[in-house]
Amino acid sequence: xxxxxxxxxxxxxxxxxxxxxxxxxxxxxxxxxxxxxxxxxxxxxxxxxxxxxxxxxxxxxxxxxxxxxxxxxxxxxxxxxxxxxxxxxxxxxxxxxxxxxxxxxxxxxxxxxxxxxxxxxxxxxxxxxxxxxxxxxxxxxxxxxxxxxxxxxxxxxxxxxxxxxxxxxxxxxxxxxxxxxxxxxxxxxxxxxxxxxxxxxxxxxxxxxxxxxxxxxxxxxxxxxxxxxxxxxxxxxxxxxxxxxxxxxxxxxxxxxxxxxxxxxxxxxxxxxxxxxxxxxxxxxxxxxxxxxxxxxxxxxxxxxxxxxxxxxxxxxxxxxxxxxxxxxxxxxxxxxxxxxxxxxxxxxxxxxxxxxxxxxxxxxxxxxxxxxxxxxxxxxxxxxxxxxxxxxxxxxxxxxxxxxxxxxxxxxxxxxxxxxxxxxxxxxxxxxxxxxxxxxxxxxxxxxxxxxxxxxxxxxxxxxxxxxxxxxxxxxxxxxxxxxxxxxxxxxxxxxxxxxxxxxxxxxxxxxxxxxxxxxxxxxxxxxxxxxxxxxxxxx
Numbered sequence: 019x020x021x022x023x024x025x026x027x028x029x030x031x032x033x034x035x036x037x038x039x040x041x042x043x044x045x046x047x048x049x050x051x052x053x054x055x056x057x058x059x060x061x062x063x064x065x066x067x068x069x070x071x072x073x074x075x076x077x078x079x080x081x082x083x084x085x086x087x088x089x090x091x092x093x094x095x096x097x098x099x100x101x102x103x104x105x106x107x108x109x110x111x112x113x114x115x116x117x118x119x120x121x122x123x124x125x126x127x128x129x130x131x132x133x134x135x136x137x138x139x140x141x142x143x144x145x146x147x148x149x150x151x152x153x154x155x156x157x158x159x160x161x162x163x164x165x166x167x168x169x170x171x172x173x174x175x176x177x178x179x180x181x182x183x184x185x186x187x188x189x190x191x192x193x194x195x196x197x198x199x200x201x202x203x204x205x206x207x208x209x210x211x212x213x214x215x216x217x218x219x220x221x222x223x224x225x226x227x228x229x230x231x232x233x234x235x236x237x238x239x240x241x242x243x244x245x246x247x248x249x250x251x252x253x254x255x256x257x258x259x260x261x262x263x264x265x266x267x268x269x270x271x272x273x274x275x276x277x278x279x280x281x282x283x284x285x286x287x288x289x290x291x292x293x294x295x296x297x298x299x300x301x302x303x304x305x306x307x308x309x310x311x312x313x314x315x316x317x318x319x320x321x322x323x324x325x326x327x328x329x330x331x332x333x334x335x336x337x338x339x340x341x342x343x344x345x346x347x348x349x350x351x352x353x354x355x356x357x358x359x360x361x362x363x364x365x366x367x368x369x370x371x372x373x374x375x376x377x378x379x380x381x382x383x384x385x386x387x388x389x390x391x392x393x394x395x396x397x398x399x400x401x402x403x404x405x406x407x408x409x410x411x412x413x414x415x416x417x418x419x420x421x422x423x424x425x426x427x428x429x430x431x432x433x434x435x436x437x438x439x440x441x442x443x444x445x446x447x448x449x450x451x452x453x454x455x456x457x458x459x460x461x462x463x464x465x466x467x468x469x470x471x472x473x474x475x476x477x478x479x480x481x482x483x484x485x486x487x488x489x490x491x492x493x494x495x496x497x498x499x500x501x502x503x504x505x506x507x508x509x510x511x512x513x514x515x516x517x518x519x520x521x522x523x524x525x526x527x528x529x530x531x532x533x534x535x536x537x538x539x540x541x542x543x544x545x546x547x548x549x550x551x552x553x554x555x556x557x558x559x
Contacts, residue, residue: 059313061306067354069313072376073322075153075200076289076357078459080450081413081423082154083147083443084204084291086389089165089181091431092129093117094392100126100163104216104226121216125225126163127234130175135182138433144193146435150443151450152425153458154200154289157190159281160207164234168284172277175234182433191285200288202424203281206328208274208299210236210266217241236270266299275304282312286319291359291380291424294328297351305351313355326357326378326424359424364412372419372462379416380424383439384408390428390436397438403535405438406445410536411485413457418472418483420462449534452509456481456539468495475546481508482540488532492525494540499523503543509533514540 059065090099095110102110103121111121118124147155160166160173168187169178177186191201213235216226225231227238274296281287290312297305309325316323359378382388385397385405397405413423427443429435460474460481467473470486471494482494488507498521499505505514510529517524525540532538 056317057313058317059310061303061310063306063352063354066306066309066313067352069309069355071353071355072324072357075322076324076422077376079153079422080417080454080457081152081425082156082200082202082289083150083152083425083427084156084158084202085427085429086158086161087135087186087429087433088158088161088167088177088389089126089129089133089163090161091390091429092132094390094431096387096391097161097389101212101215104213104219106219122220122225125216125220125231127175127225127231130165130180133181133431135177135184135186135431135433138182138184138186138429140186140189140193141196143190143435144197144199146440146443147194148197148199149447151447151454152199154202155190155194156202156204156287156289157187159187159203159205160277162206162209162212164207164209164212164236166277168281170277170280172273172280173233175231187281188285191287201285202289202291203285203287204291204293205278205296206293207277208271208296210270210299212236214241237267271300271304275300275308278308279311282315286315286321287323288321289324289326291326291378292328292351297327309351309355324357325351325355326359327351328359328361328380357422362412362416365408369419370467372464372466374420374462376420376422378422378424379412380426381412382426382428383442384412386428386436386439388426388428390430394428395436395438402438402441402445405442406449407536409442409446410449414472414483414485414537415467417457417460418462418466418474445535449536452534453483453537453539456483456508456541465496478543478546480542480544480546482542484538484540488528488538490526490528492528492540493519493522494525494542495522497523497542497544499542499544505540505542507533508539508541 057068059069086097090097093099093103093114095113096102099110102108103114103126105111114121114124118128144155157167159168164173164175165181166173166176168176169185170176174180177184187203191203194201213226216235217238218241220226220228222238223229226235229238232238278290278292282290300308312323312325353375357376357378359380362379362381364381364384383405385401385408386394409425416423427435427439456474456476460476463473463475463480465473470484472483472485474481474483478500480497482497484492498518499516503516505516505523505525506512507514507529510533512529514528515526517526523542
């Protein structure tokens, strides 16, 4: 198995790119824009719409990587551990009692000294992410648990002050920019009701109800008889089923807003990914103010940025005829100035049409959870192969439908990535070396799929990517190559014999052996004028 150490050699090319890349050192003040003609955004939807959905670099991107790493990595069960451990009768409550003791006596905050990150190597991670083929990457800023992963003045419960005593967001951003990569920071915070089970379980002044831990758990408060999933109604949260509501304290919301602004100022991320629940609780006015601040800051830096916002089935969404009835599209931030993120777990593929607006899907590594789970660590060779196969297929499928993939890896509490995930990312990089040309900076095509085939277009070339192992003759329906077209499989210099059969191209021979182990790409020069394709921002062949 290839180890992370094998990734330490950085090419001179990327050192040059890193040297000229315009992003500042982490912690520097925002650069002043050079030249005239900067756009200024006001905190109105009309003004923010002038920003557009996504910049050129994101239109070209294929996938990025981020990671769920925090206190919850210590018990290593799931990202909802801090909630479920306080619910009597739940599996994680029983596990906690048997392993650590009564959660009233050993609370979630007691894991913080065990979250050491002593082996964390951000430069090694950045090299691995680069090799995997990722276009951008970054750290989670704050998860549902309320623990901040950067050096912040808005929360004493942060990774610089406690736990690993590292500025995770900042160090990761610096390492990625050395590799010439763009940086994403994600926010999943402001879960006002997240610890309500703990508030019920713990006595007054103890654990979740201890004011000393308000930065982590939120300020102690008395609960109503029921603790429903809450919807936003104006500036209030409300569950219409039980007609209970309570106002979220303004200082709590303002603190959550200030955290995002601080990350913008300190680290100048190229992308902000904001959880749907976070968007809802911030509310419309703070969202508009935050977006205007971010877009104006990016103008002063002389860079283009993107905001992606999440899907949360508990929030007010409208059904989408593209995504299907099981998924809904957020109206919290309009599509005119943001990218919709849809959570998917590869290999699940449920969309069969192109979305003409750029969109994003987020997924953990297939076979793993969002955060490190100890009983998922060891994988057999077959399981690793299946994971890579599902990951490649998922990225190809999403790209063919005008989407970008945000892949979540799951580090251990000590700051290392599981060997299986390292191997998966290395194999993904091997595949991307051969095939990424068919995914990066491409146009979409309608129809975007035919059976196991997915299509992309770049210039005068169509890429037909077969998610199943090709068998000769390979039949590609509805594609007409130019008469003198040379058809090749990426990774091979063999000209493949082909002929037309009605409206289909039939490829009579295949390379032997096949040049890669997953998703095989045929490059075909074709009559683009007869095809239905579209590209908002163009790439070149």
